[in-house]
Amino acid sequence: MSKIVILGAGISGHVAASHLRRKLSKEHEVVVVSPNSNYQWIPSNIWVGIGRMKSKEILFPLAPLYRKKNIGFLQAKAISFHPEGDAVEAKPYVLSEYVIGEKKGVQEKVTYDYLINATGPKLNFEATDGLIPGSNKTYSVCTYGHADHAWHGLNGLIQEMKKGKKAKILIGTGHAKATCQGAAFEYILNVEQELRKHKVRDMAEITWISNEYQLGDFGMDGMLLSYNSMTMKSSEMVEMIFEDRDIKWILGAGVEKIEDGLAHYENLDGEHKTESYDFAMLIPAFSGHGFKAFDKGNQDITDKLFKGFMIVDADYTSKPYEEWSVQDWPETYQNPSYKNIFAPGIAFAPPHAISKPRKSKNGTDISPAPPRTGMPSGITAKLVADNIIDSIKKGKESLEHKGSMGNMGAACIASAGYGLTQGSGVSITTYPIVPDYHKYPKSQGRKLGKTFGEIGLAGHWLKLALHYAFIYKAKMKPFWWLIPE
Template identity: 30%
Template sequence: MAHIVIMGAGLGGMPAAYELRALLPPEHQVTVVNPSDTFQFTPSNPWVAVGWRERSVVTLPIAPMLERKGIRFVASGASSIDPAANRVTLENGQSLEYDYLVITTGPKLSFDEVPGAGPHGGHTHSICTVGHAEMFWAEYQKFLEAPGPIVVGAMPGASCFGPAYEFAFILDADLRRRKLRHKVPMTYVTAEPYIGHLGLGGVGDSKSMLESELRGHDIKWITSARTTKVEPGTLFTTQLDDQGKVVKEHEVPFKLAMMLPAFKGVDAVAGVADLCNPRGFVLIDEHQRSRKYRNIFSAGVCVAIPPVEATPVPSGAPKTGYMIETMVTAIAHNIADELAGRPATAKGTWNAICLADMGDTGAAFVALPQIPPRNVNWFKKGKWVHYAKIAFEKYFMRKMKTGNSDPIYEKYVLKALGIVRLADRG
């Protein structure tokens, strides 16, 4: 009997548990460990932050969902990993021996890299967790009584730019509905070298389209922004040119700010010798396996992927839902094959597919592969994306409730986007 331990119960960890349980014979044990006892559907956090969703709609209790599938759950974070002993020590003092370890922890939010940043003792908000989104919503309700300037964007080293764009447009839409938009100057501040870069070197005509949308919604922007500190009511950022030379020093006023942070690997993972790169992201081969430890696999935001290109202000490459889905599927099949005496051959993909809500419309982009040159390089805007994002939320939450191991992107999203592309061509 083999014991597979999965660290993390998010968009990667939960599907990994379901897929492994579906593939493996019953004598093999699957255990999931996670600091929280609640699954969070992270893509809905921008809606939570403006009161369009409540916690109860975008979260689920983990234990009953896993237990129905015969998967053990321990509600505790990991404090350390001993790969020589094949052991994970948890923060609750418990130790778990493993035959295979699957790391899907997500990132550590590195607010401390910019003094004054972050929702815990700092002056900016985040939508990286449901709790952070709720903190923004609490302050936003007070803000609505006496509006002022808003700053939205992403800090140096960030790699997840899509939600920042989403949130800027969602805030714009919400303020227009409340007939308060005229009282709220908005500025988008980003480490990207240009609008629509997205950490991907642009996708299709994302640059011109997103610039047009920002202009149309009266949102100013600062790109190649090296944000250096945040003080109450003021964000300090240095704008650089393409050669990395200073163009302008900005002091951007705000009454409310949401700035996505840079990511790092979580401490328990980053502390393992030869497992990670200097920022704590797991170094993996084409089969999602650690380059150093052959029985450790990893998927999602916590894996090391090089930037698409060098930028004046550091910016990372995003790990989108489709990419994470294929990584998880590859891990499940590779572990199942090894346990059956077959070599591990399954591979994930570095393709990027994203549905980004914009309040009352939306934008979809497809980059296949993620790193140029690409076979598919497509970006499209339309109200249908807004509704597709809502449908995706509902389907994914149902998938988690039922323990369905079907891949969503392969089965539904790619087909739907293919139909849209064909319709565009007439």
């Protein structure tokens, strides 16, 4: 009998738990440890942030589902990792602390045979002075709670605009090293469409602010894509959309401080500038959770497990951008020191960025961190689960399932406005996610045809279809496993 513990119940953790439970017999124990009581379908947060969906439509409680499916659930947060156990406990364990109920504050050693660290990122708002969701007129759509607040703030501004107020709206990244530009891109287009719907578009100046060097970088160094019968750069496609929607942009901006209605940033020329706004949605930096790890003798071994995020089978050798290789990226998400620990999704430490790193004239790093959200999170979680299942069934380590982001396709269905007949979406697929310049030297490291873009109403329907399909899948309803990650 094996016990598999999964830390986190987001896209990655929940996918891993679902597949493990489906494929392993009941003698094996699957336990999820998460401080959150709900599963949330994060990609739909942007619709909560424009008031077109209620947060209850994108979430459901985990405890009843896990009870029904025989998955153990502890509503607790991980405190520290003990991959060798300790003087008292022979088995490896994670020290966890309950966050709710009678046991709130009680710490427990959660032992395991296999550990999946799917804790995702810490939303590091503290990294930017004054960037606090819901204050200083800045908001976030990173969680459903944040998105609810964002809609409250935006709706208030819309009502003022209806009375004649001119407003400035600022949307983008809130830190020089932030990632997840895609979510901000979706939100700015949705906000723009909502303002048109409320007939106040002419009262607003909308500005995109980002740490990207070019529009359409998305933390993936941009891409060359097929669009209709043309081949164009993602920067050209996004520029076309922004100009058509009358959205201004500020690029190469590392937001460093937020005050009430003021965003202070440094640009790549080393200039310190300020942009005023009446409403802002800025994506924070992502960071690791700062977990500590200890060996059997209680010595600190954090650097064996963590490099900010968790260390996996990547090549972390420091090298210049020109020497980066697609082979640097992990394939199995297994920790090299402790072979029974895995970190899929956002929890693994990337070997380096994907976008070319850039510094301002003052030496400040201003460029996007690599994205691992959404589809790669699900795919990597499933392959980790499959390797663990194989290892248990064969009785020896099996790592047949591999999934490097350099050999994996991803779809980004970006909503560009909500509405069954008036909605719009920008559908972009990219293959591979991490460009392979040796395999595809003439198309910026990606395969044309498999890397394409489309704009139109169908994109909105697709995003809506994915919303319902993935919530169905997450609820583990009949034949849920037929829906791919």
